[in-house]
Amino acid sequence: MNREGNLRSIASTAAPRPRPGGAPDGITLLQEEAEILRSMRDAERTVRRGGEIIRQGQKCSTLFLLEDGLGIRYKILADGRRQILNVLLPGEFAGVPGSFFETALYSIKTLTDAVVSPIPLSRVLGLFETHPRLAAKLFWSFACEAAIYAEHVIAIGRRSALERVAHFLLELLSRLQAVGLADARCYKLPMTQEMIGDMLGLSIPYLNRVLQQLRAEGLVAFDGGKVVIHDVSALSALADFEQGYLRPLSIGELLPPCRAAPGSQ
Amino acid sequence: MNREGNLRSIASTAAPRPRPGGAPDGITLLQEEAEILRSMRDAERTVRRGGEIIRQGQKCSTLFLLEDGLGIRYKILADGRRQILNVLLPGEFAGVPGSFFETALYSIKTLTDAVVSPIPLSRVLGLFETHPRLAAKLFWSFACEAAIYAEHVIAIGRRSALERVAHFLLELLSRLQAVGLADARCYKLPMTQEMIGDMLGLSIPYLNRVLQQLRAEGLVAFDGGKVVIHDVSALSALADFEQGYLRPLSIGELLPPCRAAPGSQ
DNA sequence: CGTCGCTTTGATCATGATCAAGGGATGTGG
DNA sequence: CCACATCCCTTGATCATGATCAAAGCGACG
DSSP states (O other): OOSEEOHHHHHSSSOOOOOGGGOOOTTOEEHHHHHHHHHHOOOOEEEOTTOEEEOTTSOOOEEEEEEESOEEEEEEOTTSOEEEEEEEOTTOEETTTGGGBSSOSSEEEESSSEEEEEEEHHHHHHHHHHOHHHHHHHHHHHHHHHHHHHHHHHHHHHSOHHHHHHHHHHHHHHHHHHTTOBOSSEEEOOOOHHHHHHHHTOOHHHHHHHHHHHHHTTSEEEETTEEEESOHHHHHHHHTOOGGGGOBOOHHHHSOOOSSOTTOO | OOSEEOHHHHHSSSOOOOOGGGOOOTTOEEHHHHHHHHHHOOOOEEEOTTOEEEOTTSOOOEEEEEEESOEEEEEEOTTSOEEEEEEEOTTOEETTTGGGBSSOSSEEEESSSEEEEEEEHHHHHHHHHHOHHHHHHHHHHHHHHHHHHHHHHHHHHHSOHHHHHHHHHHHHHHHHHHTTOBOSSEEEOOOOHHHHHHHHTOOHHHHHHHHHHHHHTTSEEEETTEEEESOHHHHHHHHTOOGGGGOBOOHHHHSOOOSSOSSOO
8 A cells, every 4th residue: 555645635535646756746745644634524525527626715613624626716806807826635734824914805616517625724734733743834834826817917927818828738638637637738727718718807808819829830729628738848948837836845754854763742 | 822723824934913903814834733733844945036936737646835026827828828827925835736637737937036935745735634724724715715716717807907906006015915015005016018918818008008007097006016005995896896805714613622622723 | 599708800099118328325446 | 414215106118917898619409
């Protein structure tokens, strides 16, 4: 049996997928850590495609570990405009960082049928006392999410529509590969063009034209929810995409070695 | 003598300022926690205005607590475009989250003469074992930074230039008030219009015109590095500004009570 | 067969970029 | 004390990226 797992594999019964290229993974969990996390979950809940997990403005003091399925985190402005902040992948937590505030900052809804396990925030914080190394890994991954947002700021602030779309598709490729949901060039992306537009700050018709342009240049196909990136390196060059920000240092190696024996201290 | 301090007051000899309205402060440190953090610092370093603290692409395994002065975190793209990600205030850490990666993701430079104290990342991570509550507070604040980035994404992605500028000025007002560097409507902001443009994804001439428009409407004055917001509520309405995202829950209250009984409750 | 949700296309509009030049300050060397 | 340079702000004119408005395909599904 495997001695390690990432957060994705905590949930699923599937064996953890190997990380392509053995890339460092900031938060690889030890078997016993995964077990602890598993034991903290409340009863899992299935959510139908399009269902809301968290609604902005409501009080919410629990995190939801996305066990299976995809989600989006977004905010609706007063006048109805929507900005999608992020795509949530299996193994990630809904409610970070939105639920760290008096009232949830963002809404979360699912892109697919999904399974989530609630974990009260207080229980997660309790880990700092009881299982500091596990707490370190979780909060390390939370902090690293800021880098994904930062790159999103850069993409929207300083890149053209074409570059943005290319960058977005490449980021998803890389992140989905990390959880075993993409192969070298393909993945399923159940997002409408409206959603992608709301993610990248583009209107629907214009996004459509940009996608056509990428298709015309033979770089990307996007049809029926399936993305195929025909030329990853050309697209990366176009988008100025560097995947470094998706691969934090492994905190497991940075932490001082365990004092007590593995069983926990 | 004060029993509490925020990160700002760790560094400065000044007494901690009261938080306006007694607003919750996610990371108020106990006196002894501040002392621990203080003891972990290496010798402080002064940096002249415009000096670089961290350069993107270089290896960097230490954080820098900004003791005094202001900074900006930014990234230069391959073709020279710059996106400023954030303004760093006293008490914040340079290197979060940029230094959590193989090679620094972002550069940091100062807007004023500044004082920084290096703290090796390994030492900060060591806190998880030795002082879990302090670690919790630090990483809580790191995670909450993601909310600031998220709002930045929203501002750039879905707001007009006018709204963006208004939002930016209000965010800074609120954050500077929290560290005692702004009164009810004024603060000093040593940024050029080029910098503000690079922060908000706007060109210099256009930003200039937007500032003039805000001035013409009697909402804001911005001259010689001094910002005066004449009508905070009108500007907040214009910008759709809600400051909730700047005020995380107080982790001190969320954490389970201390087991031992040092000076805390 | 009709509706609904999504994509696509076309035409027009406008927000904001770019290019170019001038205007103050402030500072520096002669 | 002046000439000059530099940095930043300001203004004007033009351009273009991308928004908006409108309507038409097009499956999928009841």
